[in-house]
Structures are given as C-alpha cells and as structure tokens.
Amino acid sequence: MAQNPGARTPHAEGPRPEGDDDGELRRALAVALLPGIDEMTRRVVDDIHAHSGTYASGSPVSRDDLWGICRDNLLRALEDFGGLSSGGDAEQAARETGRRRAEQDVPLDTVLQAYRRGGRVMWQVMAEHLRATRGTRQAHGAAGDRDTELDMAGAVWETIDRYSLVMAESYRLTQLEMQGRQETRRVALFEALLDGRGDDPAVAAAASAALGVPVQDRYVIVVAAQDPAAPPNPAPVLDEHGIWSFWRPRSGRYAGIVRLAAGESGVLIDLLRHRTGATAGVSPEFDRLARAGRALRLAEQALRTLPAKSGEAAAFDDRLAEVLLVGRPEIAERIVGTRLGGVLDMAAEREVLLGTLRVWLDSGCSAARAAELLYCHRNTVLNRIGRIAELTGCNAESGEVRLGWALALRALPLLAGDGEGAAGL
Structure with a gap:
C-alpha cells in the first residue's frame, strides 16, 4: 500500500541513551526542519517517483495519496526524532501506510523501498542544515564535528527502521484480514451456487470473480464422504496434476467444484480413487456455474450408491441403475x-x-x-x-x-x- 518516508516509534524503547548535547541537537534539528515539512515532502515524493515505476504510474497510488502519507510520516518521524510531544499516536502514520498499501495491493518490498527513499531524503535535508549551521553552532560552543553528524545519521536511520517495522507489521496483518474476508466471500458464494442460486446472473458473476474461474467452462461437482482414512480435502492431490478445485465441508461431507480440461474426467476419477482414498460421487459435466446446484444433487446420488468407507469413486453416469434403485x-x-x-x-x-x-x-x-x-x-x-x-x-x-x-x-x-x-x- 502506501508508503512514505519513515518515522520512528516515539517512546518505543524507553529513555534515549544519548547525552544532553545530542538530545538538544536532535531537538533543534527537528524544530528547524518542521516549518519546511511541505518542501521535504515534495522532495520525497519526487525521489520515490524517480525510483519506482509503481508509484510513478499513479495507479493504484495517486500522487496526492503518496503526498499525504509521506507528509504524515515525515511529521511524525521528525517529532519522534527530536523528542517533541505530538499529543497523538506516533505510530499511527506507519500503521495507516501499511494498511492502505496492503489494500491497494502494492508489494511490500516496494513500500519498504519507498520508506528507505524517504529516509534518505530526510537525512539529506538534515545534513544540508547541519552544514549550513556548523559555523554558528561552533561559535556558540555546540558540537559541530563530523562524529556528531554521523551520530545524527544513525539516529535518523534508527527512526526509519522502527517505523518500517511498524508499517510492515500493519501491512501483513491487513493482508491476513483481507484473505479472511475474501475466503469468507468465496465460501458464501460457493454455497450459493450449491443451493441453486446461480440462476441469478449477478450471483453467478460474483461467484466467478470470487473463485477466479469463468462463468462458462467445463465443471463437475464432487461429493466425498469424510472417511477417517482419507485426507479431508482432495484439493492438494488435484493441484499436483494441474486440476483446479474448490472444496468446503457440507452436511458431514466435502463438496467440491472441479474445473476440467478436455479428457480429464477419467483422470479425476482415477486420482480420487487411487490417490485420495475418498469415497466420492462425481456429477456429470456441466458448462456453467448456474448448474452447480443440480450437479450437486446428482453427485450426492452417485455417492449414495457406493459402499461406505470403500475408497471408491464413481461418476453418476456410470451408476445410473444403482441411482434408480437406491432412490x-x-x-x-x-x-x-x-x-x-x-x-x-x-x-x-x-x-x-x-x-x-x-x-x-x-x-x-x-x-x-x-x-x-x-x-x-x-x-x-x-x-x-x-x-x-x-x-x-x-x-x-x-x-x-x-x-x-x-x-x-x-x-x-x-x-x-x-x-x-x-x-x-
């Protein structure tokens, strides 16, 4: 998601170890640079655009979006660096960056790189100020040697690193939450198909998008008994052979929709029978998601004809006589x-x-x-x-x-x- 120059967790690790001189210099630097926050933000945004095609494209992160996030992070970072009280949550900008960029599907590495670019510009601005004021500080007896400037650089990157960690944690948590919501939506729409609601074009289209498969293609429904000796979900076995499927527990069994290429019906039966050990009924092929509900009923009827815990798999069309008799x-x-x-x-x-x-x-x-x-x-x-x-x-x-x-x-x-x-x- 979004990204910006860094900032540091304000009081994340207790009192600062620096001496009074360093603390005063850091405070003075922060106070001196805060009025120029907008110019610093412009430099950071320009630098990020110059080094990242993702951000330069303006999609999904607009320049205004990047500007706002960068400014907020720079402000918090400077306040934290200088030990200035902001009266708010100093980590909020970093967390918001991680959340927003995760939702925008910007790669985390790209966001972290932008944080580093922002930190680099922030230090450049500080170094320029230190060089410009070195004589004045020395005249007033303040530290002005090279070692002091290196200490300031270390402190800046410590701040950037801490904010980067906060941002990355927020990014990953947001990704997990999004995955959970997406999975919940996929399950709900799959259940809608099995319940016969795929006749509604809007439901079929939404299910197609959520499952990532076409509305029209070659599909079968498989219903597998939850045999103790069989794996709970046949998907990994089918995945190994390049066969897409989606499975959910349903009424004490597993129901799955399987997308088939030409000639894969026999392969599917063979894999179910010899690789999964599941007792399973397979529906006839159907060509659109709207027909999944009817296919489910046929797969269930095929399953009812098989001996329990037999590890046998059978297609509905191969068990027609048994289907009639068991019914x-x-x-x-x-x-x-x-x-x-x-x-x-x-x-x-x-x-x-x-x-x-x-x-x-x-x-x-x-x-x-x-x-x-x-x-x-x-x-x-x-x-x-x-x-x-x-x-x-x-x-x-x-x-x-x-x-x-x-x-x-x-x-x-x-x-x-x-x-x-x-x-x-």
Missing part, C-alpha cells in the same frame, strides 16, 4: 426378492451362483467367455446358470429375465447395508 428402496427390495430370492435361500451355493451369474452377464451371456474368467469349463457355467433358473423359476434365455437379474445384482449390496445410502433402504 426407490421398495422397488430394489422387490427386484431382489423376485429375481434372486431362491438363490439367496441356498446358503451353501449362494456365493458361487451369484458370482457366476455376475461374470456371465458381464460377458454378454457367453458361457465360454465366462468360463475363461472363472477358470472352469463352459459346461460348469451352463450348469450353474441352469441351477439359478431353476431356483428362481425364470427362463435364462429371456432378455427381460436377464435384465432383472442384472438389476437385482446391483441392488443387492445396497440392501445389504453397505452403501452410503443404505440407511434409507
């Missing part, structure tokens, strides 16, 4: 009962029969292919499928029966209580 538990239960009930009653055969049925269906109902995957003879597969047909009273050649079996196999783990949404079944 209608009474239908899911009926499908399992009518299509697999007889098999489930056979404790000794159940696991083998269900495993064979799953592989057979996934193999396009090819007994030969299923036999290769199960490391058995194709006739064994056919015999097991026949046994299932017998226990369920169904015709294995019927497409409708095969669809019923496939749906029942997908509904079974949901009814078993392993799914995120099983409590509602």
Whole structure:
C-alpha cells in the first residue's frame, strides 16, 4: 500500500541513551526542519517517483495519496526524532501506510523501498542544515564535528527502521484480514451456487470473480464422504496434476467444484480413487456455474450408491441403475426378492451362483467367455446358470429375465447395508 518516508516509534524503547548535547541537537534539528515539512515532502515524493515505476504510474497510488502519507510520516518521524510531544499516536502514520498499501495491493518490498527513499531524503535535508549551521553552532560552543553528524545519521536511520517495522507489521496483518474476508466471500458464494442460486446472473458473476474461474467452462461437482482414512480435502492431490478445485465441508461431507480440461474426467476419477482414498460421487459435466446446484444433487446420488468407507469413486453416469434403485428402496427390495430370492435361500451355493451369474452377464451371456474368467469349463457355467433358473423359476434365455437379474445384482449390496445410502433402504 502506501508508503512514505519513515518515522520512528516515539517512546518505543524507553529513555534515549544519548547525552544532553545530542538530545538538544536532535531537538533543534527537528524544530528547524518542521516549518519546511511541505518542501521535504515534495522532495520525497519526487525521489520515490524517480525510483519506482509503481508509484510513478499513479495507479493504484495517486500522487496526492503518496503526498499525504509521506507528509504524515515525515511529521511524525521528525517529532519522534527530536523528542517533541505530538499529543497523538506516533505510530499511527506507519500503521495507516501499511494498511492502505496492503489494500491497494502494492508489494511490500516496494513500500519498504519507498520508506528507505524517504529516509534518505530526510537525512539529506538534515545534513544540508547541519552544514549550513556548523559555523554558528561552533561559535556558540555546540558540537559541530563530523562524529556528531554521523551520530545524527544513525539516529535518523534508527527512526526509519522502527517505523518500517511498524508499517510492515500493519501491512501483513491487513493482508491476513483481507484473505479472511475474501475466503469468507468465496465460501458464501460457493454455497450459493450449491443451493441453486446461480440462476441469478449477478450471483453467478460474483461467484466467478470470487473463485477466479469463468462463468462458462467445463465443471463437475464432487461429493466425498469424510472417511477417517482419507485426507479431508482432495484439493492438494488435484493441484499436483494441474486440476483446479474448490472444496468446503457440507452436511458431514466435502463438496467440491472441479474445473476440467478436455479428457480429464477419467483422470479425476482415477486420482480420487487411487490417490485420495475418498469415497466420492462425481456429477456429470456441466458448462456453467448456474448448474452447480443440480450437479450437486446428482453427485450426492452417485455417492449414495457406493459402499461406505470403500475408497471408491464413481461418476453418476456410470451408476445410473444403482441411482434408480437406491432412490426407490421398495422397488430394489422387490427386484431382489423376485429375481434372486431362491438363490439367496441356498446358503451353501449362494456365493458361487451369484458370482457366476455376475461374470456371465458381464460377458454378454457367453458361457465360454465366462468360463475363461472363472477358470472352469463352459459346461460348469451352463450348469450353474441352469441351477439359478431353476431356483428362481425364470427362463435364462429371456432378455427381460436377464435384465432383472442384472438389476437385482446391483441392488443387492445396497440392501445389504453397505452403501452410503443404505440407511434409507
């Protein structure tokens, strides 16, 4: 933020160690220079402009802004240097400089450099006065040697250094406060998107600005369970692979919006599954922030189909059958009962029969292919499928029966209580 020549914390470190002569000289210098404060300010502003492109540009710090801050700092610095009572807070000018320049996003190094330029000009003015009055002071028996002038220079830079520290501390504190306010705003606008308020163009535009992403792009919403074994926030893993995301805890889970480049959907699922260990549902892609609320609901539905604490991640479009079943538990239960009930009653055969049925269906109902995957003879597969047909009273050649079996196999783990949404079944 703003910056200016230095000043020193008035009584920051107790009594001055200088002797009476030094104290009197410092006081005399301050009293002599204070009437010329405006000319000194002009010299400081000109010097800062000559050595800083940021300040010379006039944006974000105008010349009037710089002038006012410099004058205030110079005034306080001279009063402090001379031990003059100002009747106010001698550090206020430095704190105000740090606060204002932080808000204007002027780099701290640039502000500190300007403080040094201001201190240099302040000492130049003092040195000019000391040289001009050396004979007069010596005639009155006052100290006028080179060592005394060096002592004054040291005192000036001590003052500048102290004011610089005060300014820098204020700058950093302001930055922290601004970051806190910005984060609060980002969270509030993200929540507004998830609540479906992105349909308001003003909300969408504000969220875009706060999050730093376009209103229109390729996005997905991810909802991750807060598994004890998984990191609380997948963002660092995604950041490592150049994938932007923003996450917040929400209703006992983590909700995140992820910006995708072409072909990154598969990468995202893989990272969630193998690098984060989070159990997560991923929405279909959407092309504008206004659709984040709907995407959140779809991601939550995908998550409900996954076994709790499984570390599995799945896209909504890959779990369509499960989404339908988990949303209608009474239908899911009926499908399992009518299509697999007889098999489930056979404790000794159940696991083998269900495993064979799953592989057979996934193999396009090819007994030969299923036999290769199960490391058995194709006739064994056919015999097991026949046994299932017998226990369920169904015709294995019927497409409708095969669809019923496939749906029942997908509904079974949901009814078993392993799914995120099983409590509602």
